[in-house]
Amino acid sequence: NKQVILKDYVRGYPKESDMIVTSSTLKLKLPEGSKGVLVKNLYLSCDPYMRGRMSYRDSYVDSFNPASPISGYGVSKVLESGDPNLKEGDLVWGMTGWEEYSILNATQGLFKIHHSDHVPLSYYTGILGMPGMTAYVGFYELCSPKKGEYVYVSAASGAVGQLVGQFAKLLGCYVVGSAGSKEKVDLLKDKFGFDDAFNYKEEPDLDAALKRYFPEGIDIYFENVGGKMLNAVLLNVRNHARIPVCGMISQYNLEKPEGVHNLVQVIVRQVRMEGFVVGDYYHLYPKFLEFIMPDIRQGNIEYVEDIAEGLESGPAALVGLFSGRNVGKQVVVVSRD
Numbered sequence: 489n490k491q492v493i494l495k496d497y498v499r500g501y502p503k504e505s506d507m508i509v510t511s512s513t514l515k516l517k518l519p520e521g522s523k524g525v526l527v528k529n530l531y532l533s534c535d536p537y538m539r540g541r542m543s544y545r546d547s548y549v550d551s552f553n554p555a556s557p558i559s560g561y562g563v564s565k566v567l568e569s570g571d572p573n574l575k576e577g578d579l580v581w582g583m584t585g586w587e588e589y590s591i592l593n594a595t596q597g598l599f600k601i602h603h604s605d606h607v608p609l610s611y612y613t614g615i616l617g618m619p620g621m622t623a624y625v626g627f628y629e630l631c632s633p634k635k636g637e638y639v640y641v642s643a644a645s646g647a648v649g650q651l652v653g654q655f656a657k658l659l660g661c662y663v664v665g666s667a668g669s670k671e672k673v674d675l676l677k678d679k680f681g682f683d684d685a686f687n688y689k690e691e692p693d694l695d696a697a698l699k700r701y702f703p704e705g706i707d708i709y710f711e712n713v714g715g716k717m718l719n720a721v722l723l724n725v726r727n728h729a730r731i732p733v734c735g736m737i738s739q740y741n742l743e744k745p746e747g748v749h750n751l752v753q754v755i756v757r758q759v760r761m762e763g764f765v766v767g768d769y770y771h772l773y774p775k776f777l778e779f780i781m782p783d784i785r786q787g788n789i790e791y792v793e794d795i796a797e798g799l800e801s802g803p804a805a806l807v808g809l810f811s812g813r814n815v816g817k818q819v820v821v822v823s824r825d
C-alpha cells in the first residue's frame with residue numbers, strides 16, 4: 489500500500505522533501521465487526537488548509553501525525569463495508585488517506601456519489617465537493633449578492649475563486665479577479681468570463697490597481713489571500729460592503745503574520761467581514777447540487793483542473809499551491825478505477 493508520509497512538522501514554506509512516498513503492507517480486509525469501510529482511493533484533493541495540519545497547532549482540524557500517511561479530501565471506491573448504507577462498488581467523497589487503500593473507521597463524513605451525470609469523477613474533489621461548497625456558501629449564504637454589484641475575487645483562478653467569479657457573473661455582477669501569472673489572468677477573462685483581471689505580482693501599488701479596476705469601489709470582496717491585498721481592499725470598499733473571509737493563503741507559511749491595517753474602514757463604510765468554515769455548512773450540500781448541476785449540464789459553468797498523475801506526484805502538487813504552480817483545482821490521480 490503506497491502512502492504519502494509527513495516526515496516531521498514543518499516551519500515556513502513546505503517542501504516536497506518534507507514528505508516521502510513509501511509502501512507498507514495492508515490486509516485488504518475490514519477488521520471483524522467494523523462499522524467502517526475499506527476503500528480504494530481514486531482522486532486526492534490538494535487544499536491550502538492542509539498546510540495548517542503540517543504544523544503542530546490547535547485549529548479546527550487536527551494536525552497530521554508525522555510518520556503516518558497524511559489525509560485529506562478524496563474520491564474513493566468502497567471495496568468492503570461495515571456500514572449498511574454503503575456497499576461494495578459505491579463511490580464516495582470525503583476524508584481519506586493519501587495512500588492507495590484506506591480503512592476508514594467512521595463513515596459519517598462520507599458523501600455517497602450518485603454518479604449518473606456524465607461529469608468527471610474528479611469533480612467531487614472540486615466543483616462538486618468541498619471547494620464548490622466553499623464558493624457557494626461564501627458567496628450566496630454570507631454575502632446576499634445582488635445583480636449589478638461590484639465583486640472582487642483574489643486567488644481567482646483557483647479551485648474556489650474560479651467558481652465565485654462565475655457565480656457572480658451568472659447573477660449579473662461586475663467581476664474582477666486577480667491571480668499570479670499571465671496564463672491565469674487570460675483564463676479568468678477568456679474562459680471564466682470575468683469582466684477584467686490582473687496579475688497582482690505585477691502591481692507595485694495594490695491600492696492604485698484596485699482604484700483602476702473599481703473606480704466606484706467594491707461591494708463584495710471574496711477573501712482568499714489576506715495580507716497586503718486585504719489592506720488594499722479595505723481602502724476601496726463601498727458602503728455596506730461584504731467580505732467573506734474564506735482564506736488567507738499569503739499568511740499560512742509566515743512565522744509572523746502581517747498586520748491588518750485600515751480596519752477603521754469597517755466602521756466608516758459599515759462593512760460586514762465574516763470568517764467561515766465550510767464544514768459547518770454541509771447540511772446545504774443537497775441544495776448546492778440542485779443549484780449547480782443544471783449549470784454544469786447546460787455548460788454555463790466551466791471548471792479547470794490541474795491533474796497530477798500518481799501518488800508519487802502528490803507532495804510536489806500539494807506544496808505547489810503555495811507558489812501558485814497549480815492552474816485551477818489541483819487534483820492527484822491515484823487510480824482511475
Ligand code: NDP
Nearest residue numbers: 536646647648667668712734735736737738764765766812
Ligand atoms: P487554489 O486552487 O486557489 O490554490 C492556491 C492559490 O493561491 C495558488 O495557486 C496561488 O495562485 C495563490 N497563492 C499562493 N500563495 C499566495 C500568496 N502568497 N499571495 C497570494 N496568492 C497566493 O486554492 P483554493 O481555491 O482551494 O483555496 C483558496 C482559498 O480558500 C485558500 O485561502 C484556502 O485556504 C481557502 N479555503 C477556505 C475554506 C473554508 O472553509 N474557509 C475551504 C476551502 C478553501 P496565484 O498564482 O494566483 O498566486
